[in-house]
Amino acid sequence: MLIHDDTIAAIATAPGEAGVSITRVSGPEAFAIAETLFDGKTRPSAMAGNSFAYGRLHAADDGNATLDEVILLAYRAPHSYTRDDVIEIQSHGGSVSARRILRAVLEAGARMAEPGEFTRRAFLNGRLDLLQxxxxxxxxxxxxxxxxxxxxxxxxxxxxxxxxxxxxxxxxxxxxxxxxxxxxxxxxxxxxxxxxxxxxxxxxxxxxxxxxxWEEGHLLRDGALVVISGQPNVGKSTLMNALLGKSRAIVTDMAGTTRDTIEEHLVVDGVPLRLVDTAGIRDVDCVIEKEGIRRARASMDSADINIHMLDASQALDTQDAAMLQRLDPQRTIVVLNKSDLGNRVDTAALPPDMAYCRSALRRGEGLQALTDALAEHLHVQHNAPPHAVxxxxxxxxxxxxxxxxxxxxxxxxxxxxxxxxxxxxxxxxxxxxxxxxxxxxxxxxxxxxxxxxxxxxx
Ligand SMILES: Nc1nc2c(ncn2[C@@H]2O[C@H](COP(=O)(O)OP(=O)(O)O)[C@@H](O)[C@H]2O)c(=O)[nH]1
Ligand SMILES: [Mg+2]
Known part of the structure; x- marks a missing residue:
């Protein structure tokens, strides 16, 4: 086991208002530091491992003013997360209270911990391997x-x-x-x-x-990048909003409404998605829209899945044909939207292995078929037992x-x-x-x- 000669401390809970905050202290001085700051029936230095004590915490200087009522949790080496001596101070939640306690602990001799340093000690002390x-x-x-x-x-x-x-x-x-x-x-x-x-x-x-x-691991850890592409006005932003269940992107009947890419998080069938709505792709002179289109193309190229949307009520034009050729069939789902206005797209003209579904999003139709297709493309087996990736x-x-x-x-x-x-x-x-x-x-x-x-x- 590695003997650390310094004592580290940090607030372990997230900042913000909460019921409880935890300040963690790990290292040879953990109990001595608690001893100087804690008033209660139990003396920290006399605490057994895996025990707790109730009392008041005060700053060492500052006229011994009470900082908070706290519970001390004591862990004796090697029976702790880091395998060092560890004291955890549970105080009332809220950033100010926890920060005052941390300051007192640092002034009493601890050093501010680096990110992940408690776990790094746990690794160095053989409690976990690097994968864990x-x-x-x-x-x-x-x-x-x-x-x-x-x-x-x-x-x-x-x-x-x-x-x-x-x-x-x-x-x-x-x-x-x-x-x-x-x-x-x-x-x-x-x-x-x-x-x-x-x-x-x-x-x-x-x-x-x-x-x-790896692929599953990447989807679970980073989220799948799902990009909605297509010509202007086909209903891309309508789809973004429908999937999110809220009005995030502006929808109008004017082509060129969405000019920048918009990204939001969403979970489909247990897989986190980064859903991106893009500017419709078309030939334009406007520099802003041009840049939006450049970003749209870049997103499409790095997407795990492209949802490529077509207007079902219009026959395919040369622009559509060119875009469909560019898309990887394994990573593309074509959505034929506005099917309430007619079905003029010849599906035989779509690339042979490209999945497609129909929707009439203005009427709220077709969303389920699309999320099913999405789940299928994410290659996640629904009934597979949990496993490490x-x-x-x-x-x-x-x-x-x-x-x-x-x-x-x-x-x-x-x-x-x-x-x-x-x-x-x-x-x-x-x-x-x-x-x-x-x-x-x-x-x-x-x-x-x-x-x-x-x-x-x-
Ligand atoms: N008739 C019909 N109109 C739709 C449908 N989906 C979207 N729209 C309309 O098409 C217009 C353009 O939609 P929008 O989502 O802004 O398209 P985008 O430019 O591809 O983002 C809006 O007026 C929408 O209300 C649909 O399924 N049927
Ligand atoms: Mg749009």
Whole structure:
């Protein structure tokens, strides 16, 4: 265990008015600091771990004026979140009260904690691995039920188990390959290398299975970027408002009403969405609208899903045909709106694998069919049990480890005298990379990146 010689403190609860605020103090001086600030029947220095005490907190100077009535929660190392001695001060909510308490704690000798520093200590003290520490931030950030469930699974160690298993399998195959170096080539039993290749292929498969969870992870963590595009006046802003259930974007019968992109958050079937309404795409001279159209195109290119809207009552024109060609059928849902005015779009002219649905949004019709299509495109299995999914950081590392493992496999299969040496070298590289996923190996720079995503007080 790492012994920290300084004591850190921060307000752990969100700022603003609330019933209770919690100020967290972690480190060797936690109890001594509480001792100087707390008046009550119980002396903090005499408190057992996992106990609490009621009393008053006062500033050390300032004429000993009472700051608040508080409850102290005591945790003795190593039985705490950070595995240091920890005191949590529960005070009345509200930013001012909590800030006054924090100031008193800092004046009594604690240092202001960096973002995520409590969790960083928990990691350094071996209470959590890096994947579990990241799950803490994911859980705090979760914007939907499903995202929260995935984070809880990761916090419980599901993703760590998957990575550890890959790591352990890879290390035993590497060791067994290295063991073959002790044999002269003709002494080696014939089945040895093919058997090792087969085990390595299983590792490759397990890595690929993990990589396949990235897309879902990305949708749950970052939210799916869903962009509503189409020509002016087809009903894009009407759809934005209908999905949000409120009048967010201005709707008029004048083409060119929406000039900038408008982004709002929404949850569909447990998946958080970033929904973007765009300026209608058409040829214009107005510089403002031109810029809006440029932004619309940029959003469409980075979208996870494009909802491309057409006016069902008008036949497709060349502009529509050009836009439809640009869109990726796998990531596009065409909405034929204004079907109350007629159906003049020849659906046979739509790109063959592009999903489409009809709506008459002015009458409130067709929204359900669209959200169903959206849920289907988000590829989220409705009944899949909650499971941990990898993030962008993990994806890049698994990708690189996979490349090395595949080349190790290639070496083995190609055979030749150097195959075992070259193959085990490539596997060592893969192991090194995988170690930085769970935090078996880490640098300060890696921890700085991971924990900079955290809020102060966690
Ligand atoms: N008849 C009919 N009009 C619609 C429908 N949906 C939207 N509109 C109207 O079409 C006009 C343009 O809508 P708007 O949402 O501003 O289109 P945008 O330019 O694509 O954002 C408005 O007058 C809407 O009320 C529909 O389903 N049927
Ligand atoms: Mg609009």
């Amino acid at each position: 520490a990241e799950a803490v931030a994911d859980l705090i950030r979760a914007r939907s039920d499903r995202a929260a469930s995935a984070a809880v699974e990761q916090l419980a160690g599901k993703l760590s188990d998957a990575f550890n298993q890959i790591y352990d399998n890879l290390i035993t195959v590497a060791a067994d390959i290295e063991a073959t170096l002790d044999f002269a080539e003709e002494e080696l039993p014939e089945e040895t290398l093919p058997a090792l290749s087969a085990r390595l292929r299983d590792v490759v498969q397990a890595m690929q299975d993990l990589l396949a969870t 990898i993030s962008e950081r993990h994806r890049d590392l698994v990708h690189s480890a996979l490349g090395d493992t595949e080349s190790a496999l290639q070496q083995l299969e190609d055979g030749g005298g150097d195959a075992p040496i070259l193959s085990s070298q490539a596997m060592r590289e893969a192991l090194e990379t995988l170690g930085t996923v769970t935090g078996r190996a880490y640098s300060d720079a890696l921890l700085d990146t991971v924990f900079s995503r955290f809020c102060i007080g966690k």
